[in-house]
Amino acid sequence: GPLCHLNWGKLFTWLHLIEEFALDICNHFISSFCHVLYAKVFIQESPWHRLHQNCVSHAHSFIFAPEGIRFCEVELCRNASPVIFSGIKDLKLMKTTQSGFENFHRDKYTTLPERRDRVLCAELFLKWNYLECTDVDFDCIWNTARECVLEAFSGPPDCGKYSPSYQKTVNDIQMLILEKVPQVLLSWVNIFLKQQIQV
Ligand SMILES: O=c1[nH]c(=O)c2[nH]c(=O)[nH]c2[nH]1
Structure with missing residues (x-):
């Protein structure tokens, strides 16, 4: 499409942060074409x-790190401030204890038993937007948000933290x-259950 006509070499020299790169692309289309009123760009790392x-870097082999994928969505309307979302997707986490599902509403159709101990294996998706889009340290905020997820999901290293439902964990995050x-x-924040092993 129209992206083919961009000078990719030049664009990549601006590529420090995905959020800034996405905003540059939005600005490029809005400022280059007067019929473009709205641009939206999604980028994921x-x-x-x-x-x-043995501590030697391999010449050509890589491993895909499943530590969560950083992404952003930037929306820009002509004559308006941008809306920037940053997020983490495909973050797989597991708790082998200190997780249950209890005290949920029951009716005559409910068959699910309450659980006080289960293995919670989950995939997390989260995104956030910003009060202000200028002078934001996107890298620092992304790392802090990720640490918040890990801390709220797991609790202290020695004793952990009991989660009575993944919904409560979403709220804690x-x-x-x-x-x-x-x-x-x-x-x-969304937590998708992957496997529930009842203990
Ligand atoms: O934490 C949970 N929340 C649910 O809403 C739910 N539903 C379900 O089958 N298991 C669970 N676990």
Whole structure:
């Protein structure tokens, strides 16, 4: 499409942060074409890490790190401020204990028993947007948000933290992000259960 006509070499020299790169692309289309009123760009990183054998970097082999994929969505309307979302997807986490599902509403159709101990294996998706889009340290905020997820999901290393439902954990993650990252306006968090092994 029209992207083929961009000078990719030049664009890549601007590529420090995916959020800034996405905003550059939105600005490019809005400023280049007067009939373009709205632009939306989605970018996700591919976290390939070079393999190491006995502390020697491999010449050509890489491993895809499943540490969560960083992405952003930037929306820009002509004559308006951009809306920037940053997020983490495909973050796989597991708790082998300290997870249950209890105290949920029951009716005559409910068959699911309450659980006080189960293995919770989950894939997380989260994104957030910003109160202000200027002078934002996107890298630092992304790392802090990720630490909030890991901390709220797992609790202290020695004893952990009991989760009575993944919904409660979603809420804990969101509360911690709002507490630790004042630049965040709203956050969206989803936990998809992958496997539930009842204990
Ligand atoms: O934490 C949980 N929340 C649910 O809503 C749910 N539903 C289900 O089958 N297992 C679970 N676990």
